[in-house]
Amino acid sequence: MTGTLYGVGVGPGDPDLITLKAYNLLQSVPVIAYPAPAVGDSLARQIAAPHIPNGRREIMIRVSMAPKDALDRSAYDRAAVEIGDILRAGQDVAVICEGDPFFYGSFMYLFNRLEEEFPIQIIPGISSLMACPAAALTPLASRNEVLSILPAPLAEEDLRLRLSQGDAVAIIKLGRHAEKICTILRDMGLMAGAKYVAHATMPNQIVGNLADIDPADIPYFAMILVRRNEVAG
Amino acid sequence: MTGTLYGVGVGPGDPDLITLKAYNLLQSVPVIAYPAPAVGDSLARQIAAPHIPNGRREIMIRVSMAPKDALDRSAYDRAAVEIGDILRAGQDVAVICEGDPFFYGSFMYLFNRLEEEFPIQIIPGISSLMACPAAALTPLASRNEVLSILPAPLAEEDLRLRLSQGDAVAIIKLGRHAEKICTILRDMGLMAGAKYVAHATMPNQIVGNLADIDPADIPYFAMILVRRNEVAG
Numbered sequence: 110m111t112g113t114l115y116g117v118g119v120g121p122g123d124p125d126l127i128t129l130k131a132y133n134l135l136q137s138v139p140v141i142a143y144p145a146p147a148v149g150d151s152l153a154r155q156i157a158a159p160h161i162p163n164g165r166r167e168i169m170i171r172v173s174m175a176p177k178d179a180l181d182r183s184a185y186d187r188a189a190v191e192i193g194d195i196l197r198a199g200q201d202v203a204v205i206c207e208g209d210p211f212f213y214g215s216f217m218y219l220f221n222r223l224e225e226e227f228p229i230q231i232i233p234g235i236s237s238l239m240a241c242p243a244a245a246l247t248p249l250a251s252r253n254e255v256l257s258i259l260p261a262p263l264a265e266e267d268l269r270l271r272l273s274q275g276d277a278v279a280i281i282k283l284g285r286h287a288e289k290i291c292t293i294l295r296d297m298g299l300m301a302g303a304k305y306v307a308h309a310t311m312p313n314q315i316v317g318n319l320a321d322i323d324p325a326d327i328p329y330f331a332m333i334l335v336r337r338n339e340v341a342g
Numbered sequence: 343m344t345g346t347l348y349g350v351g352v353g354p355g356d357p358d359l360i361t362l363k364a365y366n367l368l369q370s371v372p373v374i375a376y377p378a379p380a381v382g383d384s385l386a387r388q389i390a391a392p393h394i395p396n397g398r399r400e401i402m403i404r405v406s407m408a409p410k411d412a413l414d415r416s417a418y419d420r421a422a423v424e425i426g427d428i429l430r431a432g433q434d435v436a437v438i439c440e441g442d443p444f445f446y447g448s449f450m451y452l453f454n455r456l457e458e459e460f461p462i463q464i465i466p467g468i469s470s471l472m473a474c475p476a477a478a479l480t481p482l483a484s485r486n487e488v489l490s491i492l493p494a495p496l497a498e499e500d501l502r503l504r505l506s507q508g509d510a511v512a513i514i515k516l517g518r519h520a521e522k523i524c525t526i527l528r529d530m531g532l533m534a535g536a537k538y539v540a541h542a543t544m545p546n547q548i549v550g551n552l553a554d555i556d557p558a559d560i561p562y563f564a565m566i567l568v569r570r571n572e573v574a575g
Contacts, residue, residue, distance in 0.1 A: 118472070120361070128468060129365060130358035211475040211482045220481065231476035235361060235466050239351070242444040243464035248453065249444045253496055253515075255504060258489040271488060271507070282486075 112196040114227050115203040116210035116220060118234015119157040122311035126235045131205075132160050134232060138203040140166045140195055142188065144215050147173035153205045168192065168202075172215070182218070189222035196227045209236040213260075213281065238279055241306040241332040244316050249334070250277040261286035268293055272335065280333040287327035291319065299335050307331035345429040347460050348436040349443035349453060351467015352390040355544035359468045364438075365393050367465060371436040373399045373428055375421065377448050380406035386438045401425065401435075405448070415451070422455035429460045442469040446493075446514065471512055474539040474565040477549050482567070483510040494519035501526055505568070513566040520560035524552065532568050540564035 115134060120126035135141065141161060145151035151169060154161075161167075170188040173181045192202050210216035210231055220229065238258065242249040250256035257275035259268060260282045272278060272293065280290055294300045303319035307328055315322075319333055348367060353359035368374065374394060378384035384402060387394075394400075403421040406414045425435050443449035443464055453462065471491065475482040483489035490508035492501060493515045505511060505526065513523055527533045536552035540561055548555075552566055 116476075121466075123363065125363035125366065126361050126466065128353070128359050128361055130356065132362060133358065209472045209476075209482075211480070212472060213484055214481075217481045217484050224479070229479060231479065233354075233359065233468050233472035233476040235468060236472060238471070239442045239445060239466035239469060243349075243442075243466040246457070246462060246464065247444070248447075248450045249442075250491065251446055251450050253493040254446075255493070255496070256491040257508075258483065260486040260488070262486050263488070274504070274507075275490075 110199050111227055112199050112201040114192065114196060114219075114223055114229045115201065116214075116216045116229065116231045117203045117205045118209040118214075118232060118236070119153055119160075119205050119207060120235040121208055121237050121240035121309050122156055122314075124156060124159045126240070126310055127157065127160060128232065128234065131232045131234065134203055135160050135205075136162060138165075138201050140168065140192075140200055140202040142168035142170060142192060142202055142204045144170045144172055144206075147171055153207045156207055157205050170219075185218040185222060189219055192219065193223060193226065196223070206234065209234040212236040212238065237281065237309055237330070237332055240309040241279070242334060244306050244309045244314060245304040245334060247304050247334055247336075249279070261290050265289060265293060269297065272297060272299065275335075276337055278335040278337075280335070282329060283327045283331045283333065284329035287324040287331075290333060291324045294319070294333070294335065299337070302336065304334040305331065306334070343432050344460055345432050345434040347425065347429060347452075347456055347462045348434065349447075349449045349462065349464045350436045350438045351442040351447075351465060351469070352386055352393075352438050352440060353468040354441055354470050354473035354542050355389055355547075357389060357392045359473070359543055360390065360393060361465065361467065364465045364467065367436055368393050368438075369395060371398075371434050373401065373425075373433055373435040375401035375403060375425060375435055375437045377403045377405055377439075380404055386440045389440055390438050403452075413451075418451040418455060422452055425452065426456060426459065429456070439467065442467040445469040445471065470514070470542055470563070470565055473542040474512070475567060477539050477542045477547060478537040478567060480537050480567055480569075482512070494523050498522060498526060502530065505530055505532065508568075509570055511568040511570075513568070515562060516560045516564045516566065517562035520557040520564075523566060524557045527552070527566070527568065532570070535569065537567040538564065539567070
């Protein structure tokens, strides 16, 4: 009997935004793994900290980000081997993920490496896509609106095209691309009304109108919400 | 002191996919409201049922759906008056919503009617957008992919254009529009690889390849997931 690999969303930051299902799993699973930067703490581990019992085996997957957002895949190769050995020995492993495992999550890298050999279950989590509109008190999309999620690293022409088409747009992965995004939104007349949320549901959460924010201050974990056609009702 | 209006996501169906935050609120809030069809039970009420203590004041907002998806707005007008009276008297009211309140949710109609007069807090929920990929074991979007959410009632030309552009697409609100969607996907060579999920996380959940599903059997609460460029990694 091999163990099951769980991809567990722990939500956007507020530890209470974890689901009962994820909470219950963390109380019983013997091994908990999580990604972390090359130096420093794991965000997923920090979010879930109040819910992780003492004495669990923990596996920290340190991933260094090379320049240009290239990823050190060998870290996932090694982690897949380590986790695979545990699963093969019959123990379950929960990989905890900030937000949701399948919404732009790095869990994908482990999933791709382990899905053929092992049973996998995903426990969905509250992603930034739900947390940011809640924090900004701004409906994300409604009725027959088209909702587009645009990663800010996309090329400028591509961003302009898609911003001209979406009814509701959430722009993610901002950081050093924020200046470019703000310029485009200003050019297109979309700056007024654009909402800005950083670190949603965390103690350092910032919510405001994008027009009031200095693009140089915008971190990676931030979102811009644009609605082209406000819906009455 | 007026009460606070809470928009509370209770998740896609599995009662354990409610957040601790929503669960805790339901234990203490004196009034719980929910939408329901003209006849029959409230889906949100059913999902949250195990978590609602006895003796709460409950408000059922019955909304009849006229032909052509037109909505009986007067139901929300009346509910806003009733809820407004309770808030004005100083009691908090939780409006529970299947999925997430701001992701194509009908909570918007109460929000629009009450936001100017009362304090509002949103507790985000697990939406079908997270639950369906989890059920299908299919990553939703990753890296710099553009994710588009397309309501199936859109015009055919519009759907074709957007399907030709998105890297990852989730098609929602299927039901009687499923036949049209399947024809478009087949024409565009996107049927192979398209995943289908109905009633995600509920006892009657169905997961499969869209090619194996009869469009006539597809309900409103279903999702089709299309990825045009599978990402290696």
